[in-house]
Amino acid sequence: MKPFAFRTLLLLSIPAVLAGSRPASAADAASPFTREFSGSLVHWMPWGGEAFARAKQENKPVYLFMGFFLSELSRNTENQSFTNPETAAYLNERFLCILVDRDEHPDIAAAAQQYLDQAKQTSGWPVSLFLTPDMKPYDGASYLSPAQEWGAQSLLQVATRAAEAWKVDSKGCNRTAAGSLAALRRPPPAAKSVDDGKVAAALAAGAKDWAARYDGPHGGFGDAPRYLQPELLAFLLSQGPANRTLALSALRATAGGTCHDSAKGGFYRYLTDTAGNTPYLQKTLVDQARMVLAYAEAQQVAADPVYADAIRGTLAYVLANLQNADGSFASSEDLTGEKPLRDDRAAADANGFLLAALSRAGQVLGDAKYVEGARDLGKTLQLRFTSQSGSVSHFADGSGIASPADYVALALGYRALARTTVEPGAGALADQLLARCDQLFLDAKLGVYLASPAPAPAGVFSRAQTYLLSDNLPAPESVALLAGPSRETAAALKRGLMQRLTVSGSATGDELLALMR
Numbered sequence: 001m002k003p004f005a006f007r008t009l010l011l012l013s014i015p016a017v018l019a020g021s022r023p024a025s026a027a028d029a030a031s032p033f034t035r036e037f038s039g040s041l042v043h044w045m046p047w048g049g050e051a052f053a054r055a056k057q058e059n060k061p062v063y064l065f066m067g068f069f070l071s072e073l074s075r076n077t078e079n080q081s082f083t084n085p086e087t088a089a090y091l092n093e094r095f096l097c098i099l100v101d102r103d104e105h106p107d108i109a110a111a112a113q114q115y116l117d118q119a120k121q122t123s124g125w126p127v128s129l130f131l132t133p134d135m136k137p138y139d140g141a142s143y144l145s146p147a148q149e150w151g152a153q154s155l156l157q158v159a160t161r162a163a164e165a166w167k168v169d170s171k172g173c174n175r176t177a178a179g180s181l182a183a184l185r186r187p188p189p190a191a192k193s194v195d196d197g198k199v200a201a202a203l204a205a206g207a208k209d210w211a212a213r214y215d216g217p218h219g220g221f222g223d224a225p226r227y228l229q230p231e232l233l234a235f236l237l238s239q240g241p242a243n244r245t246l247a248l249s250a251l252r253a254t255a256g257g258t259c260h261d262s263a264k265g266g267f268y269r270y271l272t273d274t275a276g277n278t279p280y281l282q283k284t285l286v287d288q289a290r291m292v293l294a295y296a297e298a299q300q301v302a303a304d305p306v307y308a309d310a311i312r313g314t315l316a317y318v319l320a321n322l323q324n325a326d327g328s329f330a331s332s333e334d335l336t337g338e339k340p341l342r343d344d345r346a347a348a349d350a351n352g353f354l355l356a357a358l359s360r361a362g363q364v365l366g367d368a369k370y371v372e373g374a375r376d377l378g379k380t381l382q383l384r385f386t387s388q389s390g391s392v393s394h395f396a397d398g399s400g401i402a403s404p405a406d407y408v409a410l411a412l413g414y415r416a417l418a419r420t421t422v423e424p425g426a427g428a429l430a431d432q433l434l435a436r437c438d439q440l441f442l443d444a445k446l447g448v449y450l451a452s453p454a455p456a457p458a459g460v461f462s463r464a465q466t467y468l469l470s471d472n473l474p475a476p477e478s479v480a481l482l483a484g485p486s487r488e489t490a491a492a493l494k495r496g497l498m499q500r501l502t503v504s505g506s507a508t509g510d511e512l513l514a515l516m517r
Helices: 049-058 070-080 084-093 106-119 155-168 168-185 196-212 231-235 240-255 287-301 303-321 349-364 370-383 405-419 424-439 476-482 485-502 509-515
Strands: 044-046 061-068 098-099 127-131 137-141 282-283 332-334 341-343
Touching: 044 049, 044 476, 049 098, 049 127, 061 106, 061 155, 061 196, 070 155, 070 282, 070 287, 084 155, 098 231, 098 424, 106 168, 127 485, 137 155, 137 168, 155 231, 196 231, 196 240, 196 509, 231 240, 231 509, 240 287, 240 303, 282 287, 287 349, 303 349, 341 405, 341 424, 349 370, 370 405, 405 476, 424 476, 476 485
Parallel strands: 044 098, 061 098
Antiparallel strands: 061 127, 127 137, 282 332, 332 341
16 A cells, blocks of 8 residues: 655644534534433523623523533433423523533633632532623532432522522622632642652652552452553553553453453443442543553563454454544444444544554554554544644544644654654654644643633633543643653643642552653
């Protein structure tokens, strides 16, 4: 097959981030999450200029509900709260209601989580925010049940509180919002410089901490739910004989455990119990790719048919069940209900990880079909996700707001392709994607990526950090370090990771793996 010459992206002045098309109604939406609300009793409007203008014109507070396709609690809210005539009628009367798919708007999603964390000391999905007519939050919560339970208020109770507050004292609500935003926008301390000794100590401490949490009989770490830990296992493979043995044992246990679908192939998102008996029946493309990368590392360290079979079986599942007609790959499958549901949208970040996984599989197993598959996917991703100006779209149809996760994951994939083959331009494309990500999102002083560029798009009340959206996935800072950024960016990101580690007191697997680079 003739090698595909990757075109060079032009790094021009920074344009507005792609906003994508806005659906006219929930029934017409590309988002499967939004389509689920097509029969809702609540009069939803999509996020965008029309809703913003109407809220200001009517001087009406906004109720914003945000969830995502794989969130069971988001689905519960729709099926229980928004089908309740009393709740729906109250929301329609007292608020302008906006529905947002988190996957389409990581910029507002990160801002919402930052607000909940700092103003409400909570987090999680879905999100209910109550905003002033100029889109500033004055109240909010994560999941709200349809009825009062265990002392927690219901959705209708919280909505009533927010509506009455606006009716009685709108100026006070505006003051509350202004105070919250001032706190959100207050810059944290700059990341301090780090040296090799501090990083080495952090790596040793991280390895010790995670090893102590390992449950040998069941191959997992810590309490339930037990998410897949591919980056942690890849890190432990490099941390001496004892940790290497632990990681190999965990990978063998995972391959033979219930989180692995031995019949159809692929891995479920997590186990709901520490005994390892009950998987949560959802599969995501990004998890399949991450597990292939971990098993590729294990196969390189200690070749074993178990690891090779896990790689081949996982990629066979992906190729058979998630590939779209245009050569891109769907985001996820939800098998929790009577009827399996699939999010057909191809997302840049997940497809970027798959490009890396195919490349590494071809390299480690010496299998030409994976190398050819990586070449073909590299061509598809460039055509479907990138523009001549250097911008990236989140979804292959051009919709969705691109986030740092999209840029760095695509860069990771092209870097892996460049290391596996002599594909012309793949390495240069990785460099350009990382540089573009830095231009748009990097705060070098803090050593972090922000979820929106400057100035923030309309309606986005805070430029929040992207790690707030991690959902047990690698943070963009970690992925960027794995993808091989410039020396200056690498130094800034390591400072940021060390700062985060100091605050949190513990490091995630992806942070530890990234700090090694």
